Amino acid sequence: MRIRLPPLPRVPRRGSDRRRLEVGSRPGGGAPGSPYPSFDVAAEDKWAHDWDEKTRRLVLQRVHDVPPYRFFAPSEARLLEAICARLLPQDDRLPSERVPIAPWIDARLHEGRGDGYRYEDMPDDREAYRRGLAALDRTAVEVRHASFLELSDEQRDALLGEIAQGRVRVEAWEGLAVDRFVRRLMNDVISAYYAHPLAWAEIGFNGPSSPRGHMRLDLGRRDPWEAEESIPRSSVEIVRRAPGGSGGGDVPTH
Amino acid sequence: MDGQRNVPRRHTPADVLIIGAGAAGGVLAKELAEAGFTVVVLEAGPHWVPERDFVSDERGAEQLYWTDPRVTTGRDPIELGANVTGKGVGGSTVHYSMVALRMHESDFMVGTLGGVAHDWPIRYEDLEPYYERVETELGISGPVRWPWSPHRRGPYPYREHPLNSVAQLFARGCDRLGIRWAPAPIATISARKGDRPPCVYRGFCIYGCSTNAKSSTLVTYIPRAIAAGAEIRAECMATRVNVGPDGRARSVTYLRRLADGHVVEEEQAAELVILSCYSVETPRLLLASAQRGHPDGLANSSGLVGKGLMVHSANIVHGRFPEIVYQYKGPPTLALTQDFYETDDRNDYVRGFTIEPIGPFPIAFAKQVASGLGLWGRELRELMFDYNHYAALGLVGECLPDDENTVTLDPDEKDDHGLAVARVTFGWGENDRRLFRAGADREREILEAAGAEVTWEAEDTSHLMGACRMGDDATTSVVDQWCRTWDVPNLFVCDGSVFVTSSASNPSLTIQAIAARTADYIVNRARTGEFTRRAAGAA
Numbered sequence: 001m002r003i004r005l006p007p008l009p010r011v012p013r014r015g016s017d018r019r020r021l022e023v024g025s026r027p028g029g030g031a032p033g034s035p036y037p038s039f040d041v042a043a044e045d046k047w048a049h050d051w052d053e054k055t056r057r058l059v060l061q062r063v064h065d066v067p068p069y070r071f072f073a074p075s076e077a078r079l080l081e082a083i084c085a086r087l088l089p090q091d092d093r094l095p096s097e098r099v100p101i102a103p104w105i106d107a108r109l110h111e112g113r114g115d116g117y118r119y120e121d122m123p124d125d126r127e128a129y130r131r132g133l134a135a136l137d138r139t140a141v142e143v144r145h146a147s148f149l150e151l152s153d154e155q156r157d158a159l160l161g162e163i164a165q166g167r168v169r170v171e172a173w174e175g176l177a178v179d180r181f182v183r184r185l186m187n188d189v190i191s192a193y194y195a196h197p198l199a200w201a202e203i204g205f206n207g208p209s210s211p212r213g214h215m216r217l218d219l220g221r222r223d224p225w226e227a228e229e230s231i232p233r234s235s236v237e238i239v240r241r242a243p244g245g246s247g248g249g250d251v252p253t254h
Numbered sequence: 255m256d257g258q259r260n261v262p263r264r265h266t267p268a269d270v271l272i273i274g275a276g277a278a279g280g281v282l283a284k285e286l287a288e289a290g291f292t293v294v295v296l297e298a299g300p301h302w303v304p305e306r307d308f309v310s311d312e313r314g315a316e317q318l319y320w321t322d323p324r325v326t327t328g329r330d331p332i333e334l335g336a337n338v339t340g341k342g343v344g345g346s347t348v349h350y351s352m353v354a355l356r357m358h359e360s361d362f363m364v365g366t367l368g369g370v371a372h373d374w375p376i377r378y379e380d381l382e383p384y385y386e387r388v389e390t391e392l393g394i395s396g397p398v399r400w401p402w403s404p405h406r407r408g409p410y411p412y413r414e415h416p417l418n419s420v421a422q423l424f425a426r427g428c429d430r431l432g433i434r435w436a437p438a439p440i441a442t443i444s445a446r447k448g449d450r451p452p453c454v455y456r457g458f459c460i461y462g463c464s465t466n467a468k469s470s471t472l473v474t475y476i477p478r479a480i481a482a483g484a485e486i487r488a489e490c491m492a493t494r495v496n497v498g499p500d501g502r503a504r505s506v507t508y509l510r511r512l513a514d515g516h517v518v519e520e521e522q523a524a525e526l527v528i529l530s531c532y533s534v535e536t537p538r539l540l541l542a543s544a545q546r547g548h549p550d551g552l553a554n555s556s557g558l559v560g561k562g563l564m565v566h567s568a569n570i571v572h573g574r575f576p577e578i579v580y581q582y583k584g585p586p587t588l589a590l591t592q593d594f595y596e597t598d599d600r601n602d603y604v605r606g607f608t609i610e611p612i613g614p615f616p617i618a619f620a621k622q623v624a625s626g627l628g629l630w631g632r633e634l635r636e637l638m639f640d641y642n643h644y645a646a647l648g649l650v651g652e653c654l655p656d657d658e659n660t661v662t663l664d665p666d667e668k669d670d671h672g673l674a675v676a677r678v679t680f681g682w683g684e685n686d687r688r689l690f691r692a693g694a695d696r697e698r699e700i701l702e703a704a705g706a707e708v709t710w711e712a713e714d715t716s717h718l719m720g721a722c723r724m725g726d727d728a729t730t731s732v733v734d735q736w737c738r739t740w741d742v743p744n745l746f747v748c749d750g751s752v753f754v755t756s757s758a759s760n761p762s763l764t765i766q767a768i769a770a771r772t773a774d775y776i777v778n779r780a781r782t783g784e785f786t787r788r789a790a791g792a793a
């Protein structure tokens with residue numbers, strides 16, 4: 001069932017404003033494992049009060065006008081998509097309903113938009129991606145004797161895990177700082193995914209909240225239009241198991 | 255860049271030319287225009303209209319940041335970009351988090367008290383009346399009683415904001431441990447001020463406040479400056495300060511971006527030039543202005559332009575709570591403690607820190623999950639399902655100045671205009687590290703006392719300071735106590751770069767108080783005839 005959100009009468013009748021925000025096939029856009037399976041970040045009342053016109057336009061564009069690949073070659077784009085699918089898996093969603101990630105990385109590189117700084121020991125982002133993707137695939141061949149795209153999901157995860165922890169043969173990376181590349185990639189993946197209303201819905205984030213704002217600020221209090229948790233999912237165990245959590249690493253707790 | 259081949263357009267000379275319309279530039283423009291000077295402000299970024307331009311979206315806020323290329327290096331390279339500087343009228347105050355603190359008496363005397371740095375050439379008392387003035391102009395909302403500074407007179411201009419859930423957890427943890435806390439004084443109004451409505455607790459403050467409650471200089475000082483006759487020239491990037499044969503600053507050359515995207519070179523002459531471009535761009539501009547008589551850059555006879563850059567350690571500890579928190583609601587910092595601010599002989603470090611609750615939005619939070627916990631894949635996504643159960647505390651940790659931490663011109667890399675980009679070199683000192691380790695431990699204790707089931711940490715930094723420090727000796731500082739450069743009598747540097755030490759307070763209110771004091775000084779000197787005031791109806 002697709003939810004279709006009627007455009008607001010207040011919205012000027014032009015451009016993307018009149019288009020509808022379709023947020024996936026489930027009510028509210030949440031994911032099956034989400035504590036907020038029925039939260040709808042763009043429900044009618046919210047669309048009316050929490051989405052000012054310019055933010056509507058921006059997010060509608062983000063949802064509907066996913067840019068074509070202009071920077072990466074088709075083979076690079078396929079590889080990057082496969083990597084993103086493991087760094088932020090969405091196999092609980094139909095392919096047509098997954099939040100696009102790689103196209104936004106491509107767009108940023110194509111347009112030459114950066115963060116405003118480059119580590120001295122890193123090339124610029126464009127070169128870093130070209131070289132990083134090639135090095136990652138080389139590592140797959142060296143370690144698993146097959147290119148990344150030929151590996152199973154489990155093998156892909158294992159390989160990415162090794163790379164994320166820096167357990168790679170540096171020569172294959174030809175001087176590219178692996179840790180910085182992984183961080184760059186992770187940050188880009190996160191910036192694309194958590195900018196999407198589907199992602200906001202599944203974590204119970206209220207969305208633009210403009211112009212209405214909030215009235216109930218007290219601990220445990222919820223404004224009627226905020227996400228209501230129905231299936232709590234504590235992350236305590238995940239933190240305990242995490243490399244940088246209480247279980248290990250250099251950041252002890254308790 | 256066709257236009258650059260033509261003779262640059264020259265404007266009518268101004269009394270005062272200010273470069274950079276941020277925290278300091280805004281204050282200077284208003285005070286000097288109201289005092290009867292003709293004022294021109296060059297600002298590299300656009301002139302925003304909050305209601306029109308500010309989207310309520312974490313990614314959409316990218317437009318507000320200084321994202322021109324810079325190189326970061328050193329033992330502990332700093333994350334620049336969004337984390338440290340804005341671009342556009344209002345400067346970094348457009349996306350700052352509004353905490354409006356006065357520095358402590360001891361902050362001005364770190365040399366005398368601890369022997370670990372230079373003293374400031376001014377004392378708390380010198381700034382006090384200016385703190386008062388800026389707080390009134392911005393309409394700071396804050397508590398009636400301030401536990402840590404005996405000199406704070408009376409309540410803040412606006413009533414304090416209510417505590418949000420994260421601040422309540424912080425307060426609960428502090429209470430249980432016997433740590434004093436107070437509602438945070440912040441630069442967003444809690445009741446109407448002129449045509450600006452009060453804060454509605456949307457929490458989008460660091461992405462630009464479309465409500466217009468946030469007291470950035472864009473909506474406070476700048477409109478007053480314009481009303482008093484100042485001209486704010488947006489999309490104009492200063493590239494060089496020109497010095498005449500008399501050794502005085504004559505004009506500034508700049509690149510103006512036209513509506514069609516073309517860039518033309520222009521020149522603005524002035525009696526008096528003030529650089530307010532902040533700790534990276536001010537030294538960059540001074541160094542790029544090397545010319546006859548000033549081979550190592552302008553105002554650099556001490557060799558200290560670009561040296562002594564500081565940044566606050568801002569380590570974050572996140573705690574998972576059984577209660578639902580909704581950490582995105584309200585301004586991020588609504589309470590704080592300065593109980594660990596001063597040097598304490600029991601510590602293995604000198605100076606101290608402030609602890610402030612924060613409320614990262616989903617993208618920022620997920621990045622901290624990735625960097626702090628090392629998570630990715632399914633576990634990252636699953637932890638994010640629990641976003642609403644987290645509360646975080648952030649540090650403002652004092653960083654001792656070190657002349658090895660620098661801003662220089664990169665020998666190789668150029669920006670779109672062919673100008674050398676800034677190269678920022680930074681490494682923590684041993685004291686800094688001990689201090690932020692202790693700070694993170696305290697944050698953890700407070701969260702645990704408040705009932706956190708599990709905690710984890712992400713490293714971070716915030717706030718640039720220094721790189722053109724003030725002092726009372728021309729050989730050990732770049733500007734005097736009035737922000738006047740020692741070398742060029744009509745050239746001032748007035749922004750965060752004049753900081754001598756970093757303090758453990760968020761810097762903007764001090765930057766603005768210093769700017770108000772410099773403006774007063776210039777007005778007084780004009781009375782003696784040193785500087786011209788051409789505008790009619792001088793106050």
Ligand SMILES: Cc1cc2nc3c(=O)[nH]c(=O)nc-3n(C[C@H](O)[C@H](O)[C@H](O)COP(=O)(O)OP(=O)(O)OC[C@H]3O[C@@H](n4cnc5c(N)ncnc54)[C@H](O)[C@@H]3O)c2cc1C
Pocket residue numbers: 273274275276277278279296297298299336337338339340341342343344345346347349350351352353354355460490491492493530531532533535536539717718748749750751760761762763765
């Ligand atoms: C995310 C974030 C949160 C923060 N939170 C707080 C807080 O809660 N409390 C606090 O006190 N401080 C905070 N700060 C720090 C505070 O914003 C800065 O310290 C302060 O704004 C610096 O003031 P400034 O006048 O020196 O520079 P800015 O305010 O940065 O202004 C400099 C201006 O100069 C312009 N400029 C630079 N170079 C040129 C050039 N060559 N030509 C023309 N224009 C130029 C820039 O575009 C900019 O507009 C925060 C900063 C950030 C980034």
Ligand code: SF4
Pocket residue numbers: 442452453454455456457458459460462463464465466467468584585
């Ligand atoms: S919380 Fe207040 S200051 Fe922050 S963006 Fe919202 S209205 Fe503006």
